[in-house]
Amino acid sequence: MDYVTVRELREKSGEIWQRVEGGEEFVVTRNGKPIALLVHTEPSAVEDKLRALRLQAFRRVWDALARQAQASGAADMTEEEIQAEIDAARRERQLAARGA
Structure with a gap:
């Protein structure tokens, strides 16, 4: 190349x-x-090649997120713990938006 x-x-x-x-x-x-x-590329293969490139990019991002979750311990969180984190973040954002 x-x-x-x-x-x-x-x-x-x-x-x-x-x-x-x-x-x-x-x-x-x-x-x-x-x-x-x-x-x-051949005209008939354009969509397949684009799909393959997008899938490869998605996998790269997914793998990076999985490594980050594993390193931070987030990979071991239960659904309830995850929801609690989401709820807390939303509350903080709402308070910040109100100027509190």
Whole structure:
């Protein structure tokens, strides 16, 4: 997988698009930071590829939340304890909104 800057993509778009159509993949960067991926896809596979990317992103977030819950002990809370925390947070927010 190659890296290409936004400027390079603008200046060499024809060449880069041909390479993408040939199966090459690119990470597009702006100011040295990745902002997009260029990958070849068939028109019939667009929705499946997007779904797979979204699922992968969801799993990454879910795993991070699970690790955080485990580290904080929240993973061991009962439903009643969770509801009590939610209720307490709501009460605090209502009091803050009233200026108390």
